[in-house]
Structures are given as structure tokens and as C-alpha cells.
Amino acid sequence: MKKKFNQYTFYSWKLHFKAMCRQLIVPFTVFQAIRTLIFPTVLDILILATFIATIIAFHNEWI
Known part of the structure; x- marks a missing residue:
């Protein structure tokens, strides 16, 4: 049965x-x-940049 x-x-x-x-x-x-x-490692900086980009996207309602 579906x-x-x-x-x-x-x-x-x-x-x-x-x-x-x-x-x-x-x-x-x-x-x-x-x-x-x-x-400070490259991975930490990339993760931080991703989080900041996500915050900006939520603030501007792009997501």
C-alpha cells in the first residue's frame, strides 16, 4: 500500500x-x-568563511 x-x-x-x-x-x-x-589552520579558516557566508545569506534572505 502506497x-x-x-x-x-x-x-x-x-x-x-x-x-x-x-x-x-x-x-x-x-x-x-x-x-x-x-x-589557525586552512580548514578552520574555510569553515569560518562558510559560516560567515551562511550568516550573510540568512540576513539577506537568500536562503
């Missing part, structure tokens, strides 16, 4: 995931910035 797919439940799940990411990205960025200041 389960019917409801597109609106997927949209609701996507909105909840987006809201959760908006709340968690700033603490992760602060932690990553402190870590980058203490142990």
Missing part, C-alpha cells in the same frame, strides 16, 4: 530546519572564530 505524499508537510519540515539553522549558526560561528584565533 503512502500518499503531502507536499505541505515537507515544506513545514523545511521551514523548521531553516529556523533551527538560523538559531545555531551564530554560536557555531563564534566558537569557530575563537578556535581560528587559537589554532
Whole structure:
């Protein structure tokens, strides 16, 4: 028996995931910035740049 797919439940799940990411990205960025200041490696700088780009994208509502 096939389960019917409801597109609106997927949209609701996507909105909840987006809201959760908006709340968690700033603490992760602060932690990553402190870590980058203490142990500056190429990977840390790339992760920090990705977090900052994500914050900018959320702020400008590109995502």
C-alpha cells in the first residue's frame, strides 16, 4: 500500500530546519572564530568563511 505524499508537510519540515539553522549558526560561528584565533589552520579558516557566508545569506534572505 502506497503512502500518499503531502507536499505541505515537507515544506513545514523545511521551514523548521531553516529556523533551527538560523538559531545555531551564530554560536557555531563564534566558537569557530575563537578556535581560528587559537589554532589557525586552512580548514578552520574555510569553515569560518562558510559560516560567515551562511550568516550573510540568512540576513539577506537568500536562503
